[in-house]
Amino acid sequence: MAKKEKVVVTGGAGFIGSHIVDALVERGFDVHVIDNLVGGKKERVHKAATLHKVDIRNSDSINPIIDGAKYVFHMAALPRVIYSIKHPIETNEVNIGGTVNVLRASQEGGVERVVYSASSSAYGDQKTFPLREDMPVNPKSPYGLQKYVGEQYCKVWSEVTGLPTVSLRYFNVYGPRLDPDGDYALVIGKFLKQKKAGKPFTITGDGEQTRDFIHVRDVVRANILASESTNVGNGEVINIGAGSDVSINKVAELIGGPVEYIEPRLEPRHTRADNRLARKLLGWEPLVSLEEGISELKHIFKLS
Numbered sequence: 001m002a003k004k005e006k007v008v009v010t011g012g013a014g015f016i017g018s019h020i021v022d023a024l025v026e027r028g029f030d031v032h033v034i035d036n037l038v039g040g041k042k043e044r045v046h047k048a049a050t051l052h053k054v055d056i057r058n059s060d061s062i063n064p065i066i067d068g069a070k071y072v073f074h075m076a077a078l079p080r081v082i083y084s085i086k087h088p089i090e091t092n093e094v095n096i097g098g099t100v101n102v103l104r105a106s107q108e109g110g111v112e113r114v115v116y117s118a119s120s121s122a123y124g125d126q127k128t129f130p131l132r133e134d135m136p137v138n139p140k141s142p143y144g145l146q147k148y149v150g151e152q153y154c155k156v157w158s159e160v161t162g163l164p165t166v167s168l169r170y171f172n173v174y175g176p177r178l179d180p181d182g183d184y185a186l187v188i189g190k191f192l193k194q195k196k197a198g199k200p201f202t203i204t205g206d207g208e209q210t211r212d213f214i215h216v217r218d219v220v221r222a223n224i225l226a227s228e229s230t231n232v233g234n235g236e237v238i239n240i241g242a243g244s245d246v247s248i249n250k251v252a253e254l255i256g257g258p259v260e261y262i263e264p265r266l267e268p269r270h271t272r273a274d275n276r277l278a279r280k281l282l283g284w285e286p287l288v289s290l291e292e293g294i295s296e297l298k299h300i301f302k303l304s
């Protein structure tokens, strides 16, 4: 039997990364996960994958794992806005310094392509919608800035060293394994947990702020296409969003339950992706509707 090709997923014990690991195992790759488990969970990592409990800040640890891999999916990050405001140095070291380590290891290890998890938080507040990749960015938090710097590093690395990279700017990702705990839980997870506990949904501000919710299975498909497509590899930045915006009030209505309005917080009023570039370059389109995705989650949380 031919030897399986090695691929690496940093942050592969996390919410999105663990789904990518599953898809790669299914495709017959020898999957290696780099994750220090600060946010990830060992149990999420597919049994057929190899988990290396190491930190992306440590080049000596990650270099041999990445060496000789075909693809690297770089998902590891400290991905919370409020945490990044409270911990700018630590998040900078992981989200930017760690990314540079991953890029260098990939270049030296002869990796064929790095797929980077960028974030729509790079857009920050904008006046016109939908959000297009060629708009000037306007990040509103250390996290948004750090994720933007990460994608710029990918681009520069491709230009300077020829390492093929591509960045996918995810919008609000949700789906099975999303984290409903903690202060920084994303809205769908938070509402599911509140409903489970018989509590009202706490909505910040008037609830008319909107988000572009994209299902994790759609994000996984975008990653696989980005690793294979012959149209990308030169540091392109591509939105991965549903292309529709839904208010937080509407999300509450879809999950179903009483609401309580609390203090507004610092956050962009709206996000909505222009996803035409993903359609054109990757042949990607979102397939899971918010109604379907929420109904599946209610089932998982035993709420229906």
Ligand SMILES: NC(=O)c1ccc[n+]([C@@H]2O[C@H](COP(=O)([O-])OP(=O)(O)OC[C@H]3O[C@@H](n4cnc5c(N)ncnc54)[C@H](O)[C@@H]3O)[C@@H](O)[C@H]2O)c1
Pocket: 010, 011, 012, 013, 014, 015, 016, 017, 034, 035, 036, 037, 038, 039, 040, 041, 054, 055, 056, 057, 074, 075, 076, 077, 078, 079, 094, 098, 117, 118, 119, 120, 147, 169, 170, 171, 172, 173, 174
């Ligand atoms: N979830 C979203 O809506 C969203 C949106 C845009 C971009 N992203 C990006 O997608 C990626 C994955 O996000 P997620 O929601 O799955 O987050 P997550 O927290 O579930 O996963 C991140 C993983 O990285 C690991 N990690 C953190 N610091 C590390 C370090 N120093 N060394 C090794 N591993 C480390 C964590 O343990 C965790 O398993 C992140 O890069 C994030 O910025 C996510």
